[in-house]
Amino acid sequence: MLFKGKNKFIFILSIFFIIMYTFIAVRNTGHEIHLIPIWAAEINEEHTSAENADGGIEEKNFEGKKTFLFTAEKRFGFFSEDGTILRTENFNERMSASSVFWTKYSNKPLSADIYSPEGKKLLTVNSPGYVHLDKDRIYLFEPGGNSVCKYDIHGNKIWKYAHTAVITAFNCSSEGTVIGYSDGKFVCLDNSGNTVFSFFPGGSKYQIILGAAISEDGKKAVCICGAEKQRLILINITGSHYKIVHHTYLKNNSYKRLFINFDLTGNFAVFESADGIGIADFKKLKTIFLNENGNIADIGSNSKTGLLTVLLQNEKECTLIAINPPDFIIGKTKFNSKHVFLIQDEDKIYLGTDTKITALEIRGIK
Numbered sequence: 001m002l003f004k005g006k007n008k009f010i011f012i013l014s015i016f017f018i019i020m021y022t023f024i025a026v027r028n029t030g031h032e033i034h035l036i037p038i039w040a041a042e043i044n045e046e047h048t049s050a051e052n053a054d055g056g057i058e059e060k061n062f063e064g065k066k067t068f069l070f071t072a073e074k075r076f077g078f079f080s081e082d083g084t085i086l087r088t089e090n091f092n093e094r095m096s097a098s099s100v101f102w103t104k105y106s107n108k109p110l111s112a113d114i115y116s117p118e119g120k121k122l123l124t125v126n127s128p129g130y131v132h133l134d135k136d137r138i139y140l141f142e143p144g145g146n147s148v149c150k151y152d153i154h155g156n157k158i159w160k161y162a163h164t165a166v167i168t169a170f171n172c173s174s175e176g177t178v179i180g181y182s183d184g185k186f187v188c189l190d191n192s193g194n195t196v197f198s199f200f201p202g203g204s205k206y207q208i209i210l211g212a213a214i215s216e217d218g219k220k221a222v223c224i225c226g227a228e229k230q231r232l233i234l235i236n237i238t239g240s241h242y243k244i245v246h247h248t249y250l251k252n253n254s255y256k257r258l259f260i261n262f263d264l265t266g267n268f269a270v271f272e273s274a275d276g277i278g279i280a281d282f283k284k285l286k287t288i289f290l291n292e293n294g295n296i297a298d299i300g301s302n303s304k305t306g307l308l309t310v311l312l313q314n315e316k317e318c319t320l321i322a323i324n325p326p327d328f329i330i331g332k333t334k335f336n337s338k339h340v341f342l343i344q345d346e347d348k349i350y351l352g353t354d355t356k357i358t359a360l361e362i363r364g365i366k
Helices: none
Strands: 009-011 033-042 067-072 075-080 085-090 094-097 102-105 112-115 121-125 130-134 137-141 147-151 157-162 167-173 176-181 186-189 195-199 206-214 220-227 231-238 241-249 260-262 268-271 278-281 286-289 295-301 308-314 317-324 328-336 341-345 348-352 356-363
Touching: 067 341, 067 348, 102 130, 112 130, 121 137, 137 167, 147 167, 147 176, 157 186, 167 260, 176 206, 176 220, 186 206, 186 220, 195 231, 206 260, 220 260, 220 268, 231 278, 241 286, 268 295, 268 308, 295 341, 308 341
Parallel strands: 009 033, 094 130, 167 206
Antiparallel strands: 033 356, 067 075, 075 085, 094 102, 102 112, 112 121, 130 137, 137 147, 147 157, 167 176, 176 186, 186 195, 206 220, 220 231, 231 241, 260 268, 268 278, 278 286, 295 308, 308 317, 317 328, 341 348, 348 356
């Protein structure tokens, strides 16, 4: 398909794709943007990993391949940038996975074995609770829901943080961890578990933290807090000092956990709210709302060009949006899928649906 105007937006369809994309240019950008299909791969049972002779996990060799995580209904696994499905694992109860680790466990686990993408057993977390894996970071949410621990690659506990209320928001980066609680407490910890800040933002009739995030460099944090006079708070962090630099009251209230996360630059945080999809701008210290609504499945960003991609889902209807931040919408497309995921690796996008993974290359953004 070819869309023409003062500015051109070109989107090439691949006959191999199960998704019918209609990428629509909604603003003139002064650039010619190409979204080029590279490949599409089926996710099916033939890739499911078998057990070895001892009944353990089959170990594979991914040497020389950059691996990416995919998730689907009751299945997850890894694929390479050339479209090869490297590993598929079925699970019945619970799992957690990142591009570095994966684990499967029961609904009431007493311990959890953690593996590399190839299937090599790396460590065991010998404590009850629910393992959460994020890139090369290992966390354990303990029974009761009010405490979380961080572990190293050898299975040793680095730190533990506990509070009397239940955890309602959590996010981490290479430089820290933020935790929000049902009583409105907002906490930031460094990698050693030292408290960077701990306070109750307040400002609302009911205190609760519904969403929180920390930037990759650990110098910015953001949270959505309260109900009835709900607000978004932007925080700058310098060493052990913090400062609220901006806040916005939301017109409407959400009463569920809300997605919020930073882009790779740390200049923008994308969030969902009852007012719609918003972007917190740390450069200009303001909040922008897009004319879009839905649940955010995931976001992606390019650390060099700043291009943002946002994947929304409302039941089976999904919307992929490309944004030149803070609010310059380049284009968007809709498609149907029950299970979706989005990975952006600089100028490449990997988009997953119920049965397929599609790779797209973005060209034209400078």
